[in-house]
Amino acid sequence: MPRSNRLHFWVILTLLGFFLAGAPPGPAWGAEPVTVWSGAPDQKAVALTFDDGPSPVYTPQIMALFKLYQAHGTFFVMGHRVEQYPGLVQGLIKAGHEVGNHSFSHPRLTKIAQLSRERELERTAVDLDLLGCPQSERLFRPPYSAYDDRLKAYLAHTHRRLVLWSIDSGDWQGLAAPAIIKNVLSRVRNGAIIIFHDNNEDAQADRHPTVEALRTILPALKAAGYRMVTVSELLHRHGSPCQPGEGKD
16 A cells, blocks of 8 residues: 555544544643643753744754754644655654644634644644654644634643743744844743744745854853753653653653
């Protein structure tokens, strides 16, 4: 069976099992909040996050910079790009980065029917599962950061967390590198979750300014004593659930 047909088969099978059985197996998180904006203010650490990828042009450049400065990030990927570039996602996982769910096709979830939004999440979850990262979809960032109470309830029911951000780099506006640098370094603080983009919804954006800004931001954060960690690490969940050799939580 061709890979694309196998993928669609498993997507349908997993969605069917999900809707028949309810929530997927896994522990509930008790009192932990569903919606997350930042980590603890008493730790000298920040989480750099990237939306809309992976990109065959920009994601590898960002990974190279992270390796240079011994940093790790969290990449919220779109399912249809996961299917296009599975090797990039596997590369992120192998390098110790965290991979989160950013929907399949980047709709504004507050404007579509509940069944459609669930399909957007679950198809991407299956895509990541097939690449050996079955728990990565526990972190979800909605396109356009748009959410409502019904989405939060669904995420809580499926044991996921809604990851937002406390510092916006502004790169989505098409800013030049100096403006991105200023937006980040002038506002950085302990526990910050910083949002960048390594692509955009239609793969037309120029992310060279983001890459250039990171050439200054990463060494500046390191010199200031910040650890650059994944979102899960920032939230004291003992590291990325997708790092090789570590247990899945």
